[in-house]
Amino acid sequence: MNDSKPFPTKYDFKPVEKKWQDSWTSLGSYKAEENSLKEKYYVLEMFPYPSGRIHMGHVRNYTIGDVVARYKRLRGFNVLHPMGWDAFGLPAENAAQKNNTHPAKWTYENIDYMRAQLKQLGLSYDWSREFATCSPDYYRWEQQLFLEMYEKGLIYRKITTVNWCNTCQTVLANEQVIEGACWRCDELVHPRNMSGWFFKITAYAEELLSDLDALTGWPEKVVTMQKNWIGKSTGLRCDFQVAGLPEAISIFTTRPDTVFGVTFMSIATEHPLLETLIAGTGREEAIRLFVEEIHEEKLRQNIEEEPEKKGLFTGRYCINPFNNEKIPIYVANFVLMGYGTGAVMAVPAHDQRDFEFARKYTLPIVPVVLPEGQILQAQVMETASTIPGKLVNSGSFTGLDSVEAQSAIIEHARSHGFGDSLVTYRLRDWGISRQRYWGAPIPMVHCDSCGIVPVPSEKLPVTLPEDPDISKNECAPLSQRPGFIRTRCPRCDEEARRETDTMDTFVESSWYFARFACSDYRQDPLDRKKSSYWLAVDQYIGGVEHAILHLLYSRFFTKVLRDLGYLDVGEPFTNLLTQGMVIKDGAKMSKSKGNVVDPDQLINQYGADTVRLFSLFAAPPERDLEWNAQGVEGASRFLNRVYRYIISFAEQQGGVAAQTDFASEPSRALHRKMHQTIRKFTFDIENDFHFNTAISAAMELFNTLLLTTDENNAEQAERSVVMETIRNLLVLLYPMVPHFCSEMWSIAGFAQSLDQQNWPAWDEDAAREDLVTIVIQVNGKVRSRIEVESDISAEALEKEAFADENAKRFIAGKPVKKVVVVQKKLVNIVV
RNA sequence: GCGAGAGUGGCGGAAUUGGUAGACGCGCUGGUCUUAGGAACCAGUAUCUCUGAUGUGUGGGUUCGAGUCCCUCCUCUCGCACCA
CATH class of the missing domain: 3.40.50.620 (HUPs)
Structure with a gap:
């Protein structure tokens, strides 16, 4: 500002943005x-x-x-x-x-x-x-945490059916399977039996669930999604003795009140008791074939549609401990081994899946819970009845209400020693094993004599091998790199093998x-x-x-x-x-749609501040943002208008009179608008980060500034007020367009750096309007508007309303039934 | 199917506790200045049969008054989906 070179007429963002970025870096501002x-x-x-x-x-x-x-x-x-x-x-x-x-x-x-x-x-x-x-400086500490978690029993190894992605050649966690497909490559995943490492996240299931209620600063939606994901349910675990065998099958149900309606038992194809059950029934081959068939089907299964319910009688029966009835045990394709106990007591009258199954295999349907005012007849039922009601045909529990029956039945099972209440979660333990190269190695060693041995923490990190072990294929998984695998057992010092799984990147x-x-x-x-x-x-x-x-x-x-x-x-x-997402032409940006906007190109053309301003202005943050090239232009235009105003302000060089007596009406108007803007801007940011409305308020203030300093008007705002407005406007906008505001701050001649300013405070008195517009309604319809002093009394306001010409026309001498007066807002005259 | 959210001009979006619908911006129309302007500035811009009427997805309700509250239906988005 000291040199006499005139400012360019267009804001030249390039040198300015570079200048301030360099300054922030060299000062270590942040x-x-x-x-x-x-x-x-x-x-x-x-x-x-x-x-x-x-x-x-x-x-x-x-x-x-x-x-x-x-x-x-x-x-x-x-x-x-x-x-x-x-x-x-x-x-x-x-x-x-x-x-x-x-x-x-x-x-x-x-x-x-x-x-x-x-x-x-x-x-x-x-x-x-x-x-x-990916730096060993980071993942060595992750390996350290792994060891400490292992020590605490929070990590274990097991063989399970995992989600395998063929394209990625690796296992995926449940959470990483989206509609049956891999979250990264979209390829359908397949079940596969493998051994892998698991984090015992289920040990924290209850806390993860109950602490959600304290997360008041989270969107409801996310909290709900997590609740559903954790999927807590409470019910009865109960043993059904297998007839003729020492074993019992344990089931879980959330509807213990329907236990007298059990007509068969369904178990998962992977149920551990299956082989024991079918042994000696003469049906072994048929069952094994069936199980095989189901597994094949699951491999090919299109996740979109639910497969038809299928099952096969195992040849065994079990006993319902509540009524001693003998019921057939089926193996069925819809029973999940991973949830509950992998066995389900089937109540076709009150569960849709069991109902379909029973109809298909003509198994008995016995209604035991009657919803109020309903009669259930097994022969004519078209769907299962899942609503609670009064118990019938339920031994000593008959007559009880569903809700009371549930606890009574659980209590009965407990006291007779064949069951108890049980809480289950949908949430499973987190499988973190990945069978690739570019991940954090799991710090474990397999020793033939000592078994699985943790790498001692002082030997960490277990780093990724950098040289290719297999020629020309840098990315061979760890399991194919003998140089990495070969090691010594930390315990007995014999030859041993390193664990070759890496950790899921979600661990990092x-x-x-x-x-x-x-x-x-x-x-x-x-x-x-x-x-x-x-x-x-x-x-x-x-x-x-x-x-x-x-x-x-x-x-x-x-x-x-x-x-x-x-x-x-x-x-x-x-x-x-x-x-929300950034979208264009109503769709998510993607190469295939050809609607991708390149940030580099935008920054180059408009500068960082314009891009920032538009992305904040076009929509509130939680909503999707429709990218609009012309809107970006508008953001750029706004900055340029402010720029031109400030250089002309700076060039005027007028001494700043210390007067704040607001001699002119424009001064008062500008001063008032400034305080209103500070208030609105602050509220908008504090409540929900609604930057779009904050920016629009700043634009309004700038428009007022232009209006109140327009030389074509008879009177203008005083320079002291203008200066204060510019000063505050720059502080308000600084978080959004920091380079621009920093530069304007220095051009306008303000001392110190913008970084060191305090957020402006507003004065309620200064923000108060002297005059307000009052709407006059007749029968709820707007008929007129009048300007009155904002502190006018209700009585005086009512009087003014009745004096209004337009209002009079619509009242037209009719008797007034009612008058509603809302101060500072409206008068509604009902005739 | 279940759960959550959303439907407002040509467009993005605004509207404290129910109280001026459409702030702000884009686009569009007209004008000023200019050799020219896709620059800048000024004015206008929901619709219509325009002293008035109608308008916030549909149809109803509550109220002096509804974008806002209640019920019905429609559409869209997102999440979950054989969880016993």
Whole structure:
């Protein structure tokens, strides 16, 4: 501003954005320190997978986070706002394979490129805390945690039917199977029996469920989804003695009140008792064939449609302990081994699946619960009756209501020793074994004499082999790399084999937010002091697509970390904002649709601030954002208008009179609007981060500024008021368009840096309107509008309304039945 | 099928506790300045049979008054889906 060079007529964002980014970097403006007197605030956006370049979804996500970070700094918080890379995963292997390179090289090059992109957006991260999860500096601590969890009995190994993706050549967790297909490649998954490592997330099922109620800062929707996923149900576990054998079959039901309506038993094809049951029945071959057939079918099964219910009599019977009735045992395709006990007492009268099954195989249907005012006749029923009612044909429980019968029946089972109440969860343990290369190695050793032995923590990290063991194929899975596998048993020092499974990449993202508190700590996974200072994350921001997977795993890990003594908190994210997708032409951006918008190109053309402003302005954050090229143009236009106003303001060089006597009406109007804007802007951000309406308020204030300083008007606002308005406008907009506001701040000649300002306060008195527009309605229809003093009394207001010409016309001498007066709003005259 | 959310101009979207429907922006129309303008600025912009009437997916209800509350139906989006 000291040199006399005239300002360009168009805001030249390129040098300006570069200048401020360099300045923030060299000053270390956003470095978070632990020793601060200010209250801490931890804002975090879901870190990206380094796929190559950022997309518009990232731009939106990180812009929202940056506004929160900068806003909270201006509000006087000690803000932690870090960024890192979710860097393990299959795409790196695929890319490496394709380009004959190494996954690490590919990954780190992507990170370098994407980091530069994020810096170009002017995001206020504390880059000193950055890390990539594929670095041994990170995953060695994950391996350490693995060992500690193993020690605590939270990790075990088992053989189960897993979801196998042929394309990815690996196992997937239940959560990673979406509509029967792989979440990453969309290929249909197949069941397969394999042994693998499991995290005992079910040990925390109850806490994961009950703590949801305390997450008041989370969207209802996400809480509900997690509740459903955990899927708690309470009921009766009960043993049915097999006739002629010492074994009993254990069942689980949520409808113990229907136990007298049991007419057969269904067990899963994988039920462990199956072989014992069929032995000696003469039906062995037929059953085995049937089971085989079902398994084949499941392999080919199209997940979209439910297969027809099928079953086969095993040749055995069991005894219903409640009425001593002998019922046939069937093996059936619709019984899941993974839920409950893998065996179901079948009550066709009151369960739709059992009903269909019974009709198909002409098994008896016995109604035992009558809903009020209904009569159930087995012969004519078309569907099962699932509503509660009064019990019939139920021995001593007849006459009881469903609800009371349930507890009475459970109690009966308990006291007679053949059953008890049982809580089951839909949630299963988290299978974390992946059979690939680019992941964190599981720190275990298989020894022929000692069995499975953990790698001692002082021997960590177990690093990924860097050199190819198999020529020209860098991405051979660990299981095909003899150099990695060969090791010595930590216990007996004999030759042994390393575990070749790697951990699911969701493990990395389950605790990265805690590591940000102390990313350079070298003694332990977490520095207890720093992590307890920063955690929990006050505001977490990311896509709703992670509502179950990542957020559930992170909650689980947080509880584990707490129990291992690393954290004080049991929940990782106090407040969660799930932002909507960025769409174009009504569809999600995708290469195949050809509707992808490239952030690089946009930033190049319009600058980071314009892109940021538009993505904040076009929709509230939780909703989908329709990308609109002309809308971006509009955002750019707004900044340019402000720019031109400020350079002309700066060029006028007029001395600022210290007067604030508001000699002119425009001064008063501008001053009032300014205070109203500060109030609205603050509310909009504080309640739900509605930046779109905040920005529109800022635009209104700017429009008022133009209007009240228009030279064509007889009177203009005084320079002191104008200056104060500009000053506050720049502070308000700073979190959204930081480069622009910083530059304008310096052009306008304000002292210090914008970073060091305080968020402006508003004055309720100054924001109050002297005059308000009152609507006059006759019979609820708007007939007129009048301007009155805002503090006018109800009586006077009513009088004014009746004096109004338009109102009089519509009253037209009719008798007035009622008058409703709402101060500062309206008068409704009913005739 | 179950659960959750959403339907407002040509478009994105605004509307404290029920109280001026359409803020702000885009687009469009007309104008000013210009050799020119896809620049900038000014004015207008829900619809119609226009002193008035009609308008927030449909149909009803409550109310002096409903985008907002209640019921019915329709459409769309998302999540779950043989969970006993």
